[in-house]
Every structure is written in C-alpha cells, then in structure tokens.
Amino acid sequence: MDFDIKETWLHKINPSLKLLFLIVLFISVLFIHNINFLINYTVAAFLLFAFFTGHPMKRILLLLIPFVLIFVSTATSMIFFGKGETTWWKWGLIHITEESFYRGLHLGFRALIFALLGLMFSLTTRPVFLFYSLMQQLKLKPKYAYSFMAGIRLIPIMIEEFQTIRQAMIVRGVEQRKGLANFFHKLKAYSIPLLSQSIRRAHRIAVAMEAKRFSNDTKRTFYYEIGFSKYDLCFVLYFIIAILLSYYAAKMLPFFPVTDVRYIE
Amino acid sequence: MDLVCEVKNLRLKYPGEESLLFKDVSSSFCKGEKVLLLGPSGCGKSTFLQVLSGLIPKSIEVPMKAEKILTPSSWGYVFQDPDTQFCMPYVDEEMAFVLENLQVKREQMHEKMRVYLKMVGLHFDDLHISIQSLSGGMKQRLAIATVLALHPDVLFLDEPTAMLDPEGTKAVWDTMKQAAQDKTVIIVEHKIDHVLDFVDRILLFNQKGQIVADGPKEQIFSRYRKEIREDGIWYPGVWEDYLRDKQGYYKKTPLKEQVVIELEQFKGYRKKEVKIDVPYGKVHAGEWIAIVGKNGAGKSTLLHSLMQFIQTTGTYLLLEKEAKKIKKLSNMLSFVFQNPEFQFVTNSVYDEIAYSLRIERMKEEEIRTKVEEMLELFHLQKHRHQHPYQLSMGQKRRLSVAASIVKKQPIMLLDEPTFGQDSSNTFQLLELLEHYRKQGSTILMVTHDEQIAKHMATRIWRIEGGKLVEDEIHSCEDEQMYVQI
Secondary structure, three states: OOOOOOOOHHHHOOHHHHHHHHHHHHHHHOOOOOHHHHHHHHHHHHHHHHHOOOOOHHHHHHHHHHHHHHHHHHHHHHHHHOOOOOEEEEEOOEEEEHHHHHHHHHHHHHHHHHHHHHHHHHHHOOHHHHHHHHHHHOOOOHHHHHHHHHHHHHHHHHHHHHHHHHHHHHHOOOOOOOOHHHHHHHHHHHHHHHHHHHHHHHHHHHHHHHHOOOOOOOOOOOOOOOOOOHHHHHHHHHHHHHHHHHHHHHHHOOOOOOOOOOOOO | OOEEEEEEEEEEOOOOOOOOOEEEEEEEEEOOOEEEEEOOOOOOHHHHHHHHHOHHHHOOOOOEEOOEEEOOOOEEEEOOOHHHOOOOOEHHHHHHHHHHHOOOOHHHHHHHHHHHHHHOOOOOOOOOOEHHHOOHHHHHHHHHHHHHOOOOOEEEEEOOOOOOOHHHHHHHHHHHHHHOOOOEEEEEOOEOOOOOOOOOEEEEEOOOOOEEEEEEHHHHHHHOHHHHHHOOOEOOOHHHHHHHHOOOOOOOOOOOOOEEEEEEEEEEEEOOEEEEEEEEEEEEOOOEEEEEOOOOOOHHHHHHHHOOOOEEEEEEEEOOEEHHHOOOHHHOEEEEOOOHHHHOOOOOHHHHHHHHHHHOOOOHHHHHHHHHHHHHHOOOHHHOOOOHHHOOHHHHHHHHHHHHHOOOOOEEEEEOOOOOOOHHHHHHHHHHHHHHHHOOOEEEEEOOOHHHHHHOOOEEEEEEOOEEEEEEEEOOOOOEEEEEO
C-alpha cells in the first residue's frame, strides 16, 4: 500500500503530541454550542486537511465523499425530526423548525470536524513513527508497539488472500445461491481460511521475533529517535490562533443570528 | 572438539497427539560442523531443530523432557516462509529491529546494516525499501542478514528455500556458503541439490522420529539411497531414478484434431496495464502445456486471464465458442490454486469433492459413486471424514485437484501445483495428471520445474516480460518443433 505523498510540516509533528492534542480538540469541540464559531472552526480544520497533508487533491476529494454524506445525513435527520418551536415547514412526520434547523447544521459540522481532524491525522502519520513515538514519549511497552506494527504488516497480505479466496469461490461455482443463508455461508467460507492463515502467520511472526532476541526485559535502543521540533509549536499555535480567530469572527461577523443551538424547554 | 549443541534422551509429545514424536533421541553437534537433517515429511525434523535452538520450550510451549540439553549461547534461526519472519515493513526498519534488540547505538546502525546486507549480497542504494517489493529469494537473504547481525555461533535453517524458485534457491545457498564458512550450521531441507556440497554430515530420521543414520554425507548416500528416496527427498538424481522406473508412462502422443483453446492478440490487463500478451496460440485436446518463465513474468496472469478473473481483449475461443459469452466458465475450465487451503469450502474431504456436483443438483447416489471413485484414485479413502485443514501438505494438494476436476471439465489450469511438495507427492500428482491427459483432458500448468517441462509436458510456453515469446511442441518421436512467435 504505497502512496505518493509529499512530506509536509504536518508529517514532522511528534505523533504522540499530535494524537494527544487532537483528543483534546475532539473533546473541546463537544463544548462549542455556537454554530458560527463551529463553522469557522471547521474551515480552519478543512484548510489543514485540504492543503497541508501532502496528498494529491483528487485523493483528498475522494476521501471527503463519505464524510460529506455523513454531514448530510446527520444534519438532515436532526433538521427534519428535531424538536423546536418556530415552525418553518411541516409535512407528516417531517417538522422543520428554526431551532432544529440550526441544531441539525451544528451537528453536521461537528461530525465533519471530527472527520477532518481524524483524516488529517491518519494521512500524515506513519504508523511506525506513531508507535516509536508512543514508546519513547509515552513509555508504551515495546511488546505492544511491536505487535501492532507486525499486525499492520499483515493487512496487505490479507487483502491479497481475500482476492484469491474470492477467485477460488468463483472457480468452484459458489456464487449461485442468494439470501441470508448464502450470506452466512459466504461469511464462513471467507473468514475461516483468512483467520486460520492469520493465526498461523501471527504465531510464526511471534516466534521469529523472539528468535531475533526480542524480549520484554531488556532495554532497547531506537532506530528512529523521535523528539520535538518547532513544527509541534506551529501545530499547537495554529489551533490556538484558529480557535481564537473563529471565536472572534463569530462574534463580529456571524452567519446566523443564533449563539446557542441547544434546546431549552 | 568443542560441543556447541547437544540433547540426550529427548522425549517430546505434541498435545492432542496419541504417541510421542520423539522417544529417547540423542545427538550432539560440534563447532564448525555443517549438518543436514533428512527425513520424511512429518517425522519431526523441524521440531528437533526448534528444540536444539531452545525455541521449544522457551517460545513455543510443547511438553518435553530431556536428560541433558545444551543450547548454543548465540544462535540465529532462518524460517521457511519468507512472509512471516519480518515484523516491520521496510528493509532498514527490519534490520534496525534486530540491532535495537541488541542495543546497538543508533549512530552505528546504518553502517552495520550495510555490512550485513553486503554479506548476503544485497545492494540497495536506499535502504528504506519495502520488503513486500522483494522477491522470495531476496527476502530469505534479508532474513539471513538479520540473523547474521546476531553474531551467531550456530545457524539453524528450517527449509529456507522450500518456497523459492530455482533461482532464489541457488542465491540463498550461494550466500550461505560465503557468509557461514566459520559457523556451525544445522539444516532441515527437502531440496538438497545445492545443500549437499555445503554440508559434511547427515542425520537421517525415519517416519517414527528415530535417528536411523548419522555420518559423513558420502557414506549416508551410498548406504541409504533407498530410504532417502522413499522419504520423498529431492536428492540429486531423483528424476533419473523415477523416470527409469516409470519408463513409458509419460508418452508423447501425436496432436489430436480437436482444438480446445484458440487465442489471437489475447491480452490481459491489471490496473489498465497490459500484463500478459499472447499474439497467437492454439491448444489441442490432450496437450500438456508447461508455462515457464521467471518470477513475475506473467505466468499466473495468463491463467487468470484464461479464467477471466481479470479484464482481457482479443480473440479467446473455448471449444469454438467465445469465452466472454459463456456464462459459467467453471463448467469447462478447472483451476487449481497455489495454496490449496484457499479452495476449501466444506468441512470434510468427502463433502469437498461432492461440492461442485451438489451445486449441479446431481442425485446423491450418483454423487456417491463419483466421489468414491475420486477418493480411491487420489488415495484419500482413509481421510474422507477429516476436515480438509487436517490433512498433510500432499493430501491437501491432491484433494484440491480432485475437488476441482470432479466435474470432468475438459481443460485444467494449474498454478504451480507441485510447489513446496516433496518428491513422492509430486510424482503421485504428476501421474494423476498424466492419467487424465491420456483420457483426453488438456492441461495448462505453470511450473518452475525444468524436469516437469522436459519430461511430462508435451509443449512448453515460455513467458518473458508479460509476453508469450516461445512455443515449443514435443511431438511423438522426441523431435522438437519450435514455433517462434
């Protein structure tokens, strides 16, 4: 699974710091109730995601499709069915009110912001660096870090196997039945060989790792020394400034006349 | 002489097995010795190697007992499967994993990596190269390099070339000869062509896990040739011995009239790129075509194109019908994959063979007679109730072939069916294929084995760089006819 990626400053951020800081951001987003603030914030996150991950624009847009769908579905379900007093439109079960409209949009943006930040993280962080950093900065035990890294190595092999099994099924003429029974049959036909191979592989890799003197009790040196740099500061500052600016802009130039989307009875 | 490794009266039993795998087995190894462990599949050679290295019981928990056991203080272990001995995605990171374990300072790592990779003859301008992009032979050499970094006195090699093509096999053993001159090396291997001039002592096991002979290689070979042959070991000369016994079984017959496959300007695509190109090819009933060529040349891709797993263009006629218009190709073509396990869809050997017939809604009695016939022909009668996964390597392979061809499709496509098999299983399979060929089946088979191409096939297709470049027909009187494409 090799991609052509340009390395940007986002790649150079310490992965542990990036992870922890994003978790803080995720939680803080939950406490924003002003829709204008949230929209500005989303724009700030979008800028990073769209222009600084080093991936080609085509891939960025492709990745965005499912999340735009999530945005639409979260927003509309709240808009159509949410509670509210100022009715704009009513038709059967669908009841759009001013309050539910804003709350729906708000929820949609919240989902989008999670998606943008999460994608930005996964697009700019190599798992190997993440685990090296977790071992060095957060003192994760090598036992866990290396099991994850070995596990990640197995994924492309499993994808290849999945294709082979699918072809084997065609050859055996399996694709004939329909319905639920067939679904379970298929599930079994794919998962048993995949799992049995993976368990066998995992066991072999574990033995091979121990044969290479991997053990829990010795200290180890690190091939990748992962430290902190000015980019970490940039990253944190970017968000602090972005949040402050978004807040200020929301005060000065609001899109909507609402400052709190929560429903108060 | 200095002892580096010894076991005395080893007893070992795998949980769930009825009898002991080893009962009072003893052996010892001296510094600098190169020893080969030989024996039939399933006799416990690999287990023995794991005990000698201490992997059993330290890393793999198996109940065992020994009067005395001496494992070397520093050792390295190279495993059979090139894909399951690395835990990192890149060459430099994998080398670094070992160096980190040994607490080598970070600044010295790059230099050391270069040194060890040079020892095994691997040269990369940039060490940060994906392991997945290497060939099997290169992966095994990388595995040796990582093991050399451990500064081992003793090297344990557990069939390091079982999953490699001839080229990779040779490269691995050439590497070993250079890099392990001064080390003690203990080897388990079935394909012993290149190993023989490297080792000086042989330990011969029998089916019951007993050591029946131990001595210099010349002596073992002259005295135990019969046993070695029966054990399914690929010793030098095994083909000559086999063909002498089977004289006249593999007969080249004149071409039959009926054309089963016709290809013209046939191209197969992966990701919109042409990966296989057959300018012209006509296959007659009863032909056995060996598809040969280097790794990655496009041999398997050709089979996948014929099976329509991938997109194709050009003329492709199957029994005079256009293949694209045939709804179920699996009624005309059978396909046998490299890894038999991927084909198994049921829980018993019997059901596995019956599967395709049941899909056709054939009557149970009729199915029974057909399946029984197959079970007998493929020597699987005793295992009919077993789960396919519980069979041995050779049995799995035979079952996968039996289950694929039970519908009596006129054409068989096989992707390296003899890969990783010992010699007796290989010969059994080849005899079965020849049996079907004589009855009029057509066989297209990807193989790395020159001998199969030479002695069994009636025709050879050579693939180079994604193109069929040579078509060689062996006619009935050993005259060869070349068709240059």
